[in-house]
Amino acid sequence: MTPDHEDASLSVIEFCRHFNRRMAEKQADLGARMDDIAIAAAYSAVDLASCHAGDAHAAIAWVRRALDVMEAGLPLTAETLQ
Incomplete structure (x- = not known):
């Protein structure tokens, strides 16, 4: 992933x-x-x-x-997960 692609990915993720x-x-x-909303969001993450x-x-x-990467504190992009 080029720096431009990574910046674009991070921008989309933040949006x-x-x-x-x-x-x-x-x-x-x-x-x-909020707990129901959070559970629904987790299901939605799996759906997506x-x-x-x-x-x-x-x-x-x-x-x-994705959660492992988040826990490690790394930037989370599509390329990070591959």
Whole structure:
């Protein structure tokens, strides 16, 4: 991944994170509990990863890898997870 591609990837990731946090705030304003919102977000992450990885088992492994990278404190980009 070139530095330009990495910058673009990080920009998209930050945009999506911001959008998802705003949506969570709106859901909470409608009465949803934050723990339920967070659980739904985890399921949604697997749903979206399934589109990338091909099936639910591969998607769960992909999300686990993303969490491992996040825990290690590395920048999380699509290339980081491959």
